[in-house]
Amino acid sequence: MSNKTTIALLGQPNAGKSTLFNALTGMNQHVGNWPGKTVEKKEGSFTHNKKEYAIADLPGSYSLTANSDEEVITRDFIASGNADVVCILADSSQLERSLFMLADYAGITVPCFLLLNMADIAKEKGKNIDVKALEDKLKIPVVLLSANNKKEYKSFYEALEKAVTNKTCLDSSRLEDAYSNLEGYNELKAMIPEGVISNYSSSWIASKALENDSVVLAKLENTMSADDYKKVDDIRNAVQGAVLTGGAKFAWIDEILSGAVDSKKENVSLGKLDRIYTHKFLGKPAVILTILLGLIMSFIPAIPIMGVGMAFGSLRVPVAEALTSIGAPDVIISLLCNVVIQSLAFICQMLGFVFGVTLIFGMLEEIGIMARVSYVFDNTMAKLGLQGKSVMPFLVSFGCTMGGTAGSRVIENWGQKVLTIALAWAVPCGAAWSVVPMLSTIFFGNGVFVVIVAILITMLLHMWITAKIFGRGLVNAENKYGMIMELPPYHKPKWGALFRYVLGRTKDTFLRVVTVVMLVCVVFWLLSYSFVEGSEPILFRIGTAIEPVTKFFGMSWELFMAFIASSVGKEGALGVIGALYNGQNFSGAFYEAMGGGGVAENLNELLAANVSKPQALAFIFAITFNMPCVVALASTYQEIHSAKWTAKIAIYYTVVALILAMIAYHVGLLIW
Amino acid sequence: MRLAELNENKEAVVSALSGDNRFISRITSIGLTPGCKLSVVKNDKNRPILVYSRDTMIALNRKECEGIEVTEVKE
Numbered sequence: 001m002s003n004k005t006t007i008a009l010l011g012q013p014n015a016g017k018s019t020l021f022n023a024l025t026g027m028n029q030h031v032g033n034w035p036g037k038t039v040e041k042k043e044g045s046f047t048h049n050k051k052e053y054a055i056a057d058l059p060g061s062y063s064l065t066a067n068s069d070e071e072v073i074t075r076d077f078i079a080s081g082n083a084d085v086v087c088i089l090a091d092s093s094q095l096e097r098s099l100f101m102l103a104d105y106a107g108i109t110v111p112c113f114l115l116l117n118m119a120d121i122a123k124e125k126g127k128n129i130d131v132k133a134l135e136d137k138l139k140i141p142v143v144l145l146s147a148n149n150k151k152e153y154k155s156f157y158e159a160l161e162k163a164v165t166n167k168t169c170l171d172s173s174r175l176e177d178a179y180s181n182l183e184g185y186n187e188l189k190a191m192i193p194e195g196v197i198s199n200y201s202s203s204w205i206a207s208k209a210l211e212n213d214s215v216v217l218a219k220l221e222n223t224m225s226a227d228d229y230k231k232v233d234d235i236r237n238a239v240q241g242a243v244l245t246g247g248a249k250f251a252w253i254d255e256i257l258s259g260a261v262d263s264k265k266e267n268v269s270l271g272k273l274d275r276i277y278t279h280k281f282l283g284k285p286a287v288i289l290t291i292l293l294g295l296i297m298s299f300i301p302a303i304p305i306m307g308v309g310m311a312f313g314s315l316r317v318p319v320a321e322a323l324t325s326i327g328a329p330d331v332i333i334s335l336l337c338n339v340v341i342q343s344l345a346f347i348c349q350m351l352g353f354v355f356g357v358t359l360i361f362g363m364l365e366e367i368g369i370m371a372r373v374s375y376v377f378d379n380t381m382a383k384l385g386l387q388g389k390s391v392m393p394f395l396v397s398f399g400c401t402m403g404g405t406a407g408s409r410v411i412e413n414w415g416q417k418v419l420t421i422a423l424a425w426a427v428p429c430g431a432a433w434s435v436v437p438m439l440s441t442i443f444f445g446n447g448v449f450v451v452i453v454a455i456l457i458t459m460l461l462h463m464w465i466t467a468k469i470f471g472r473g474l475v476n477a478e479n480k481y482g483m484i485m486e487l488p489p490y491h492k493p494k495w496g497a498l499f500r501y502v503l504g505r506t507k508d509t510f511l512r513v514v515t516v517v518m519l520v521c522v523v524f525w526l527l528s529y530s531f532v533e534g535s536e537p538i539l540f541r542i543g544t545a546i547e548p549v550t551k552f553f554g555m556s557w558e559l560f561m562a563f564i565a566s567s568v569g570k571e572g573a574l575g576v577i578g579a580l581y582n583g584q585n586f587s588g589a590f591y592e593a594m595g596g597g598g599v600a601e602n603l604n605e606l607l608a609a610n611v612s613k614p615q616a617l618a619f620i621f622a623i624t625f626n627m628p629c630v631v632a633l634a635s636t637y638q639e640i641h642s643a644k645w646t647a648k649i650a651i652y653y654t655v656v657a658l659i660l661a662m663i664a665y666h667v668g669l670l671i672w
Numbered sequence: 673m674r675l676a677e678l679n680e681n682k683e684a685v686v687s688a689l690s691g692d693n694r695f696i697s698r699i700t701s702i703g704l705t706p707g708c709k710l711s712v713v714k715n716d717k718n719r720p721i722l723v724y725s726r727d728t729m730i731a732l733n734r735k736e737c738e739g740i741e742v743t744e745v746k747e
């Protein structure tokens with residue numbers, strides 16, 4: 001670390017931080033969580049002119065005031081001295097507003113430089129920006145560029161090197177002059193010694209105290225005498241500090257910009273597309289239609305990859321035959337064909353879909369459409385503690401939960417992302433839809449429609465309750481407030497950069513998913529394989545032993561085995577039932593069914609003879625609301641990178657599925 | 673008057689803000705400070721209000737923006 005220069009990125013949402021970060025680091029990035037916090041941490045590295053740089057994307061929203069964990073993390077990172085230089089981003093097409101972050105930074109003594117992004121849009125809008133004049137006023141390097149055009153990065157590297165070598169500090173004297181005209185500021189500043197928080201000037205701390213910043217106030221309370229702190233309290237309580245300093249900051253920005261920027265006055269109106277999206281009645285249908293179209297489009301890039309997976313899966317039979325012919329032991333054949341080939345084929349097919357979803361919805365995010373989705377569904381989703389964008393992963397999950405999980409990537413807030421995924425699991429996926437109607441028809445004939453409606457109602461209730469249970473730990477008060485958000489202008493997507501990024505993420509997903517899936521599949525295989533000729537596998541013994549308990553949930557041991565198998569893959573559940581009631585080897589049948597093979601031909605009669613209607617209902621609910629599949633589990637882990645929360649969600653779903661089964665069973669007993 | 677009482681396509685100047693610390697901090701950091709000009713682009717029930725200010729289209733939850741007082745600017 002020591003000889004690396006560390007850059008921290010700071011900027012309001014949509015300033016282009018991710019674009020810059022991805023362009024600089026390429027594949028050399030790592031996403032994790034800040035220690036002990038529900039906030040995502042993005043780090044990466046790059047080399048320029050033989051010098052190594054580490055780069056951290058600081059979380060945080062529109063300002064540096066401690067409203068939530070994000071801002072506190074950002075401030076602590078700067079205070080800790082971890083950053084050698086801070087790159088502050090602003091949107092040059094909306095300079096006045098987006099320079100607020102710069103104004104909020106003024107008074108921090110870590111070297112910095114200013115990056116005015118979206119040069120292309122500013123030019124289009126007829127804005128002329130005099131970079132030299134800005135540099136003279138701010139005393140730091142200023143670069144004007146388009147972050148989505150890597151060719152323009154020369155000036156970025158120059159500014160970076162200049163800032164690092166000269167340790168350029170932002171000149172905040174004019175802002176302090178403006179502050180000193182505010183009621184209470186001078187008295188406060190006089191009371192605050194330098195060095196209360198390292199790297200933050202007393203003037204910065206005074207302004208934050210005036211703004212009622214809770215962390216700064218707590219710090220002052222600890223360092224000051226009770227009498228002095230009482231005075232601080234009296235001063236800040238007498239004024240509306242944040243309104244005053246906010247005014248001063250914008251006045252400072254105006255002063256900086258005057259003479260350095262000239263622009264044409266433009267008329268505001270919504271474009272054609274926005275008139276539809278924001279329409280009172282058309283908005284919601286338009287958004288749903290857009291998402292469904294996106295879902296369909298996701299299949300275009302997905303199909304070739306899925307094809308590869310399927311082709312790979314069809315190797316299972318010939319490989320098994322070849323191995324048998326050379327006399328390989330059955331254990332090896334089963335492990336290789338049923339676990340390794342089968343899982344890889346399954347993963348490949350799912351990954352194709354993930355690739356498509358990430359690409360298409362990544363593009364919709366880039367264009368700015370996801371922000372419109374947020375706007376339209378804000379009211380509805382806020383009831384669950386989520387943002388409007390969460391509606392997309394929910395809809396995608398009707399196709400495939402893994403796709404929904406991948407789609408949740410567009411949700412910036414980590415806690416809301418985890419909650420979205422946790423709720424998306426309750427949405428029955430394509431595999432459930434292929435099994436459930438068939439089973440229901442066998443038992444209930446035309447009653448299948450009633451069952452489906454009951455499932456959909458249960459889904460909504462499930463999501464609502466799950467949101468209440470998980471929301472507490474995941475979504476903090478800050479995010480429960482209503483939306484105050486910029487609706488960004490539409491951008492043309494950059495396919496090249498997006499494609500590279502998605503490819504990288506898919507590779508990442510693949511590596512992590514393979515580990516988890518293999519692990520689970522091997523365990524499942526160990527439990528279900530008969531190692532000694534004629535003896536029953538472990539799972540069989542456990543199943544029969546605990547039948548008295550599972551009976552309570554309305555499941556015979558055969559059904560319970562199938563339920564367990566359905567957490568690996570729902571398609572396999574029917575294979576397991578068929579085999580068990582036929583008295584065959586169920587693990588073989590499971591893999592057969594997962595590989596797209598048919599189920600037992602006499603399945604109808606088998607079920608009718610062995611399973612009562614209430615039991616069937618219980619089973620249908622159990623597998624519908626069980627963990628979607630092992631690949632969804634793995635991709636959830638990949639997306640939220642928290643083993644703890646992944647395990648919590650998985651256990652919760654298994655338990656809830658059993659509870660729902662029990663309810664369904666007892667309701668069934670009342671009816672039949 | 674309150675921001676939400678303003679009709680679509682009307683212009684106004686923010687006159688006062690009230691609310692808890694978090695609200696004040698959020699609303700000033702997105703650029704809506706007293707004295708700042710804005711125009712209402714969309715104001716439908718059950719949807720966030722859309723206002724345009726400082727070159728930016730901003731979506732505001734209805735409940736949140738009860739704390740924004742404005743004075744209408746007549747052309």
Ligand SMILES: Nc1nc2c(ncn2[C@@H]2O[C@H](COP(=O)(O)OP(=O)(O)OP(=O)(O)O)[C@@H](O)[C@H]2O)c(=O)[nH]1
Pocket residue numbers: 011012013014015016017018019020117118119120121145146147148149365366367368412491492493494
């Ligand atoms: N035309 C143009 N578009 C850009 C430029 N830089 C970024 N964009 C686009 O602006 C949008 C926002 O950029 P992001 O990089 O996602 O912004 P961010 O700051 O990371 O925003 P959050 O993810 O909300 O924190 C994306 O659609 C980018 O493709 C640029 O220089 N010119």
